[in-house]
Amino acid sequence: MEPLVYRVAPGSKVDLAAIDPRSNGNLERAVAEAEFDALTTEIDDLQELLYGAGTHSLLVIMQGMDTSGKDGTVRKVFSKVSPLGSYVYSFKVPTEEELSHDFLWRVHRVTPRRGLIGIFNRSHYEDVLVVRVHGLVPEPVWRARYRMINDFEHLLASSNTIILKFFLHISREEQEERLLAREKDVEKAWKLSAGDWREREHWDDYMAAYTEALERCSTADAPWHIVPADRKWFRNYAVARTVVETLRPYAQDWLAYLGKVGEQRLAELRAYRAEGER
Ligand code: ADP
Numbered sequence: 001m002e003p004l005v006y007r008v009a010p011g012s013k014v015d016l017a018a019i020d021p022r023s024n025g026n027l028e029r030a031v032a033e034a035e036f037d038a039l040t041t042e043i044d045d046l047q048e049l050l051y052g053a054g055t056h057s058l059l060v061i062m063q064g065m066d067t068s069g070k071d072g073t074v075r076k077v078f079s080k081v082s083p084l085g086s087y088v089y090s091f092k093v094p095t096e097e098e099l100s101h102d103f104l105w106r107v108h109r110v111t112p113r114r115g116l117i118g119i120f121n122r123s124h125y126e127d128v129l130v131v132r133v134h135g136l137v138p139e140p141v142w143r144a145r146y147r148m149i150n151d152f153e154h155l156l157a158s159s160n161t162i163i164l165k166f167f168l169h170i171s172r173e174e175q176e177e178r179l180l181a182r183e184k185d186v187e188k189a190w191k192l193s194a195g196d197w198r199e200r201e202h203w204d205d206y207m208a209a210y211t212e213a214l215e216r217c218s219t220a221d222a223p224w225h226i227v228p229a230d231r232k233w234f235r236n237y238a239v240a241r242t243v244v245e246t247l248r249p250y251a252q253d254w255l256a257y258l259g260k261v262g263e264q265r266l267a268e269l270r271a272y273r274a275e276g277e278r
Pocket residue numbers: 066090091092093094121122126127130131193
């Protein structure tokens with residue numbers, strides 16, 4: 001039985017070549033799609049509880065090569081969540097101001113406050129991926145970052161941030177097809193960039209960089225999940241299910257907490273009304 005997603009155990013080795021990007025987890029598409037609909041509704045329900053309880057936040061980090069579907073996954077998986085309860089932040093090439101600070105400065109300020117789901121489209125991992133592949137800083141500088149990232153994520157987790165990290169694993173062949181499809185379709189061509197083809201030449205270097213990030217930065221607090229992503233329906237299903245399975249265990253506590261708050265509010269209201277009668 002193929003797993004749905006490959007959760008990287010802390011300290012374990014990762015062999016990306018051994019994980020088939022075309023995997024469908026032995027699932028039938030129609031079954032997965034039907035269940036996906038229920039999962040997205042549940043994500044909305046869970047977000048409402050997360051918001052109501054206000055004790056935790058959820059940070060979802062999406063990484064993957066160009067065309068791996070970071071945007072598309074977010075759009076589908078969180079399609080039913082209220083815009084009031086979630087936001088997406090896309091990390092671009094750092095500005096001059098951002099580069100004048102430590103690499104986590106721009107990240108820390110956009111982490112989700114309690115009650116919210118914050119989704120990162122790319123993240124601080126770019127600082128050990130594109131930065132490493134292109135030698136944008138000397139090796140000792142990016143090497144030191146793995147530990148800093150673990151410490152940073154530990155800090156967030158200590159403050160009740162639930163962290164989920166997804167690596168959308170596509171094959172080189174699938175990427176080529178998706179890039180060519182964009183070229184053929186005028187309506188999709190806005191997504192094209194010559195840079196995507198240029199980056200593709202560094203595929204093996206990126207895989208090496210991803211492998212090390214996955215191995216060194218998968219912790220109990222902030223685990224990495226490798227998602228076979230050549231099939232979009234499977235990718236969406238796998239991510240949605242992981243989100244639900246991660247949040248479900250909290251739901252009972254959140255409900256209990258909300259129940260207590262509700263009782264307290266009702267008691268306050270009764271006291272207020274009684275005062276009026278006096
Ligand atoms: P998309 O995420 O949709 O591909 P863009 O085409 O604007 O959006 O790509 C964002 C670019 O910013 C990517 O090429 C990415 O590698 C780059 N980038 C993000 N963070 C950093 C960083 N810390 N240092 C250098 N480049 C970065």
